[in-house]
Amino acid sequence: MSGAASRRVGWMAFGLLLLLSAVMLSLAVGSxxxxxxxxxxxxxxxxxxxxxxxxxxxxxxxxVIGVLVGLALAVAGTVLQGITRNxxxxxxxxxxxxxxxxxxxCAIAFAGVHSLTGYVWYxxxxxxxxxxxxxxxxxxxxxxxxxxxxxxxxxxxxxxxxSLISAVLTTNARAxxxxxxxxxxxxxxxxxxxxxxxxxxxLAGLLLVLAMxxxxxxxxxxxxxxxxxxxNVALLRATGALGATVLxxxxxxxxxxxxxxxxxxxxxARALVGPQHRWLLPMAALLGPVMLLLADVLGRVVVRPxxxxxxxxxxxxxxxxxxxxxxxxxxxxx
Amino acid sequence: xxxxxxxxPSGRSPVRPAGHTVVRAGHRGSFLLHRRALAVAVVxxxxxxxxxxxxxxxxxxxxxxxxxxxxxxxLPSPDELVVGTLRLPRLVTGxxxxxxxxxxxxxxxxxxxxxxxxxxxxxxxxxAGAATVAAMTFGLTSYAVLPYVSVVGGLLAALLVxxxxxxxxxxxxxxxxxxxxxxxxxxxxxxxxxxKGDYLVAxxxxxxxxxxxxxxxxxxxxxxxxxxVLLVPFLLWAARxxxxxxxxxxxxxxxxxxxxxxxxxxxxxxxxxxxxxxGAAGPVDFVALLAPQIARRLTRTPHIPLMCxxxxxxxxxxxxxxxxxxxxxxxxLPVGVFTALVGAPYLMWLIVSARSSxxxxxx
Numbered sequence: 001m002s003g004a005a006s007r008r009v010g011w012m013a014f015g016l017l018l019l020l021s022a023v024m025l026s027l028a029v030g031s032x033x034x035x036x037x038x039x040x041x042x043x044x045x046x047x048x049x050x051x052x053x054x055x056x057x058x059x060x061x062x063x064v065i066g067v068l069v070g071l072a073l074a075v076a077g078t079v080l081q082g083i084t085r086n087x088x089x090x091x092x093x094x095x096x097x098x099x100x101x102x103x104x105x106c107a108i109a110f111a112g113v114h115s116l117t118g119y120v121w122y123x124x125x126x127x128x129x130x131x132x133x134x135x136x137x138x139x140x141x142x143x144x145x146x147x148x149x150x151x152x153x154x155x156x157x158x159x160x161x162x163s164l165i166s167a168v169l170t171t172n173a174r175a176x177x178x179x180x181x182x183x184x185x186x187x188x189x190x191x192x193x194x195x196x197x198x199x200x201x202x203l204a205g206l207l208l209v210l211a212m213x214x215x216x217x218x219x220x221x222x223x224x225x226x227x228x229x230x231x232n233v234a235l236l237r238a239t240g241a242l243g244a245t246v247l248x249x250x251x252x253x254x255x256x257x258x259x260x261x262x263x264x265x266x267x268x269a270r271a272l273v274g275p276q277h278r279w280l281l282p283m284a285a286l287l288g289p290v291m292l293l294l295a296d297v298l299g300r301v302v303v304r305p306x307x308x309x310x311x312x313x314x315x316x317x318x319x320x321x322x323x324x325x326x327x328x329x330x331x332x333x334x
Numbered sequence: 335x336x337x338x339x340x341x342x343p344s345g346r347s348p349v350r351p352a353g354h355t356v357v358r359a360g361h362r363g364s365f366l367l368h369r370r371a372l373a374v375a376v377v378x379x380x381x382x383x384x385x386x387x388x389x390x391x392x393x394x395x396x397x398x399x400x401x402x403x404x405x406x407x408x409l410p411s412p413d414e415l416v417v418g419t420l421r422l423p424r425l426v427t428g429x430x431x432x433x434x435x436x437x438x439x440x441x442x443x444x445x446x447x448x449x450x451x452x453x454x455x456x457x458x459x460x461x462a463g464a465a466t467v468a469a470m471t472f473g474l475t476s477y478a479v480l481p482y483v484s485v486v487g488g489l490l491a492a493l494l495v496x497x498x499x500x501x502x503x504x505x506x507x508x509x510x511x512x513x514x515x516x517x518x519x520x521x522x523x524x525x526x527x528x529x530k531g532d533y534l535v536a537x538x539x540x541x542x543x544x545x546x547x548x549x550x551x552x553x554x555x556x557x558x559x560x561x562x563v564l565l566v567p568f569l570l571w572a573a574r575x576x577x578x579x580x581x582x583x584x585x586x587x588x589x590x591x592x593x594x595x596x597x598x599x600x601x602x603x604x605x606x607x608x609x610x611x612x613g614a615a616g617p618v619d620f621v622a623l624l625a626p627q628i629a630r631r632l633t634r635t636p637h638i639p640l641m642c643x644x645x646x647x648x649x650x651x652x653x654x655x656x657x658x659x660x661x662x663x664x665x666x667l668p669v670g671v672f673t674a675l676v677g678a679p680y681l682m683w684l685i686v687s688a689r690s691s692x693x694x695x696x697x
Contacts, residue, residue, distance in 0.1 A: 088511070092519075140686035148507035151684050155514045159619055163671040166544060171665050238422060259518065283695030303530040312522040312529075319519035323498050326511040 008279050011272045015286035019067075022293040024172035026063040026281060027055055029297050056117050061192035065254055066310070067289040068195060070261060072202050072251040074288025076244040077262020079209050080268070080282055082216040084135075087267070087325055088147045090261025091127075091248040092315075095157030097185075098128025100252035101130040102168075109172040116197040117255055130157060131245055147326075185256035185311030187296055194254050201250035207242030209281070210236060210238050215275040258311040261291055261320025267321060275286055291317070349432045371633040371642060378629075378645035385430070390421050393659055423551030427614055428655050428669070429648045430558045431547075432621060434611035436647020437569065439622030440629070440638040441604030444576050445597045448506050449684055450622035453488075453608035456513030460520035461491020462612035467524045467539045471531035475538075481557040481613040488609025491520060492601070545616040545670020547655050556612040561610045568603055573640050575600060580637050593670070618670045620677020621647050627684075 042052035044058075073091060080089040092096045094254045103126025105170035137153040138145040215236040218226040223233050237282045251258070271281035295313035302308055354366045392403045397413045404410075439452045453459055465478055465487020474483065496504075499512040503653040528539050541548070578591040579600055584591040608622060625647035626638045632646075633639045651669065654676070658667040 095516075135688055137682045146507075149685050151511050152455070152515050153682055154682040155455065155517075155679040156685070159674045159681075163619075163674035163678070166671050167667055167675070170667055170671070171662055191367055303526065306529050308526050308529050312525045313520050317524035319515045319522075322515035323419075323512055326515070327498070327501055327507055 002240035004274075008273045009261065010068070012279075012283060012286065015272075015283055015290070018290045019286050022290045023063055023067065025297050026066060026293045027059045030059065031052075031307075032298050038323075048197045057192070061190055061195055062187055063293065063298075064192075064195040065187045065190050065198075065294045067200060068202055069251045069255045070265075070289035070292030072247040072288075073258060073261040073286040073292070074265040074269075075206065075209055075281060076247040076251070076285045078266040078277070079216070079240045079244045079247075079263070081266055081330060082219060082277065083237045083244075084145060084150070085149055085220065086145065086150055088151055088322065090260065090263035091244065091251075092257060092261075093151060093158075094136070094154040094323075095154050095161060095246050095247065097259065098132045098158050098161040098165075099253050100127035100249045101122070101257045102126050102130075102165050103249075104253055109168050115195055120198070120201055120250060121255040123253040127239075127245045127249040127252070128242075130161065131241060133157065158266050158295060177236050180213050183254075185258035185314075186307075186309035187255045187308055188293075190254070198250050198254045199251075201246060205243050205246035205250060208239055208246060212239040212243065213281055214275050216240070217275075220275065220323065246295065256309075256311065258292070258314055259322070260314045261288055261295075264314075264318045264321040265291055267325065338537075339633075356696070368633065368635050368639070371635055371639045374629070374632045375641050375645060378632075378642060378649060380538060382429070382649045382652065384646055385649055385656065388420065389425055389428075389652055389656045390417050392656065393421060408413065415638065422554065424547050424549075424655075425652065427550040427555040427558070428547050428550070430555055430650030431611045431615045432616040432625070432648035433563060433644040433645070434558065434607045435618065435621040435651070436625035436629070436643040437605035437640055437646070438498070438604045438611065438623075439647070440626035440640050441572060441576070441600045441607070441641035442622070443626050444579055444638050445601045445610060446506060446509070447580065447582075449623070450510055450628055450681070450683040451506065452515070452593045452620075452626075453604065454619050454622055456486035457491045457495050457516040457520060458608045459612045459617040459622075460489035460517040460524070460608040461494075462596075463525070463543060463617050464520040465490070466613055467527045467531075467543065470535050470539050471527045475535075477553040477557070481561065484613030485561075485606055485609040488605050489602070493518060493607045513518060518599050532609045540666070541668070542616045542669035547615055547651075548666055550615055552642075558610050558614045561606070565603065565677070566597075566608070569640065572600055572603055577637050578638065579677055616668075616670060617653060619674040621650050622675050624673075624677050625650055625681055627680075669697060 024036055024039065029034055029146060033056060036132045036313040038049075038051050039055050041047060042049075042055040045056055046052065046056075051250035077090045080091065080094070101276060103122035103124070103127050104119045106126075106162040107113040107122035108153075111122070113119045113122070131221075134150070134153050134157055135145065138149040208282075215226070215231050217234065218231045219236060221229075225234070226233050265288045266280065266284050267285055269280055273283045292310060292314065296310040299310050299313040302313075335664075353370060354368050357367050384632070387399050387402050387406075390406075391397050391399055393416070395416060397417055401411050401413045402417055405414055405422075412415070412596055414540040435453075438458075442453055442456070442458075443449055445451075462484035466484045468487075469480060469483040472571075474480070495509065495513045495516050498516070501508070524539075524543060528536050528543070531539060575596045578586055578589065579593065579596045581589070583593060609620070626643040629642035629646045630638045633642055650673065654672040655669040659670045660670040661667070
């Protein structure tokens, strides 16, 4: 094993360690702090104490959803950055998440769908439409889909969809009461069954991504070279976009729109293990949940006794990344 | 940006740009008046007056236009309560907010020489929003102080974006990208403060954040009007300085225009206007983007016309508020929702139709 490879394995092990500590923190910290040993006891042996109840019925579902959503968003961001060859592509910035939440809000308000397995399809449709629109707008005109055009088109799309959502919610008071988190993403107060319902969709999205992951490295070299290497570029892009859409749609259906996880995580992962996607994707899959869980834990403690939705925290943590990226010359000049 | 070619020497004024009339005040003062811009301004003013009357007529109960005009003229009328006390304050706020956003957008787009750099895109309105919500959360709810808080917030946000986007120069694309990021961060910060505040404050702040004229009245309009009146001399300066600021660096330097100073003045003025307007009605998105662009297309002037932008902004807000009030009656949509529904597709259209890959020159 070469030095580079063992270093990558080392980083992966470190990522796994981080993930485990983030999970532990997420289980232990909250309005009621619980010692790790008690958490462990509750997980392994059960028990009927108050602490054990809190851990099992509130924090475990929340943590599991956090892990799933973080993983989905980070992988979706990595794939989007790969297929657009654009460093700021991310489901939240591009408005894909917002499209998914509009789909869900419409499903709840107009179609009377109230279960995740029901409205997740609407989320896919919303996310897919938003993704197609964004790319069409940004690649229209001369110069193709440059970062600034993608970001602007995404900002416009976000504003448009957010106003549609707030129009639907204003006119539909019941939907507003039931589903406040469609405004801001949050993983608190979710039923344990949500995690059980969402994982098959995530698995489908991950399989789509895995099917095309080998092609991402070729795509990074440019369309022409990828074609020369025998890749079907259009098919690669379509599969990747579909995979990212499914992952985003499922994540939004579970937690509402959460921005910037898909932006920051792939860049951190790339800095650690390099740009090859067979290392990058797993690393992003490890770090995504870490970022989401840490943001969530922070959101629980920062303004006690109330809680800050996780999407607010990820945005605050992610924006410095965007700014740093933009300040690198290549991005702004592209 | 092209400058109009002089129409050639003629009797009294040696240079007379096409389409302009020279207005002389005595022997010393003179001002170039764009004839088409003047016509557009008159038409917009008439439309605005019509929209104002229509907006005062329509509501839960219908009031005849004749009665509305009587109330406006201060004559006794049975509908004085509905029109004068309930509808007029909200309308006045809307007109002022729209005008302020329109002028602000015109100034900032002139400085950036880029239609995409409107105050809502570059984080000014969100900065004002976050500062106001923060002030509300910490128990500062007096309408006498809040407008100043939002001005400070808007200026700080603009400064932050400027500093972060500066890297041995200011590229428009970097400016816009940083602005979008900072807007998101400040929006999140505002939400964080909403979570922190107690229930009543949270409700108040939430309505405010959607950009709504509902329940706005003279309390909000008064500080805005004061600031606007105080800014009139500066706006007159801006109307003149604006033409110079639209040139590229070399042309402006050759003409002897202190470009740095002019740009700074125009941007500060624009940021202050946008912040005060946000302080009064919350972030009413995209008015500052739309109004100057439409006004400029109507007048076909090389620079963005300030007066027409103000009228256009006011017209947009009044009409949008009218529609937002009545379309889904008895439910009311926030006016910000409505302007975003129209403005966001327009922004996308601008992106698609942009002629170069960089969306404009340097800011």
